[in-house]
Amino acid sequence: MNDFKNKLLLKPKKETQKEPPEVKKWLNKFREEREFDGIKSSTIGNDITRLKVFLNFVVERLEKSPDVLSNSDFVKFFNYLERERKLSRNTQNRYYQLLKVFYRLMRLDNFKDFKDESQERKRFSGFEIKHYDAISSDLLNDIMNVIIESKSRTKIRDATIIRFLWDSGCRISEALNLTYGDSDLEEGTFVLRNTKGKAERTVVCSTDTLEVLNYYVQYNIKKGSKDRVFQNSNGEPIGRGWIGEIFRKAVDKLKKDGKIPANRKIVVHSLRHGRAVDLLEKGQPIDIVKEYLGHKSLDTTLFYSHSKERKEKMIKNIQKIL
Missing domain, CATH: 1.10.443.10 (Intergrase catalytic core)
Incomplete structure (x- = not known):
């Protein structure tokens, strides 16, 4: 009876979602650069997790590559973080800081206009540093x-x-x-x-x-x-x-x-x-x-x-x- 029960009950799927080749390519390049800089593996892991969100949005939603994005594309990404993923302003700031590092390490110039405009308009400068209350x-x-x-x-x-x-x-x-x-x-x-x-x-x-x-x-x-x-x-x-x-x-x-x-x-x-x-x-x-x-x-x-x-x-x- 137990054999029948085991066969009839639905089992959770163990599929692992594969990253698109384009996403994997950029992730590998980023990881290599960070490892060469001696960054801690835990920090790299956290960065990779966020970078996947960005790259998947770019490749699957925009159907583009990170090296050809324009100012408006970056605006779309941050609107996506706020409206669809419901991320806090502090978390959005982490993505912004990560993208500055990513584009610098990849030696790409197309993030510069968005970065300059963001600094001029103080998009990411007013975010609160503190996430928690201090303790007495x-x-x-x-x-x-x-x-x-x-x-x-x-x-x-x-x-x-x-x-x-x-x-x-x-x-x-x-x-x-x-x-x-x-x-x-x-x-x-x-x-x-x-x-x-x-x-x-x-x-x-x-x-x-x-x-x-x-x-x-x-x-x-x-x-x-x-x-x-x-x-x-x-x-x-x-x-x-x-x-x-x-x-x-x-x-x-x-x-x-x-x-x-x-x-x-x-x-x-x-x-x-x-x-x-x-x-x-x-x-x-x-x-x-x-x-x-x-x-x-x-x-x-x-x-x-x-x-x-x-x-x-x-x-x-x-x-x-x-």
Whole structure:
């Protein structure tokens, strides 16, 4: 009976959609150039995903090749992103930045008119950098309490990682890729090598965090110079999705309890935003904050100097002296 059942039930198709040869040709050229430039494979993968959207639109919808597109064709593509794919302005900006790189690497000139016109009309210059709300030290403590008081076997490790992210201001991938060889567990200094901007930088943690970190690493299975500081019970690297999920569950509980407004977007990356705002609030020069956080552009750091959180605090301070 089971054999009949298996034969009669519909099975999901396992077809993989093949890229048109024209699309594949341009993707391969782009990948080769990016690999030659030493770009991280994860970054290349993200770029390829977006580039496929552009190339498929060009080849299948416009029935053209990227090297013959005109200004109006690029306008059609961005209208397609907004009207049909319903992409946010920030995501559209990522496509715009990607196309600037693509046409430069392909040594093609036909994107120049659209780029110049976009700069002149400020099409992509007013997009908001921030995607998430920054986090304060008080809110961080609330989140930490939820995690520490949970029944999870890994609550100490997870809470330590989150506190380290707050202290260091580093990206989750930078923290999880941190090795023993790049960590001074006596001084509390850490060298980040596998960074988004490819430039090494040094970060620190507080003495309290360092004390807990040294307690935690006693139980690590692997302790070689190339082994990760943060690892699972088998000594293997921790997936970034795990920390994101732990953090999200804590935030959801606080929202349910009414301690965080439902409309606030608090995610792991909010720790990095919060660190930027906190350092600026404490009077650290903008260029120092830029270097510490590894911002590629000073504009990114300048954004935090005018952040909503800083403005709200400024308004309250002004109110006190009136």
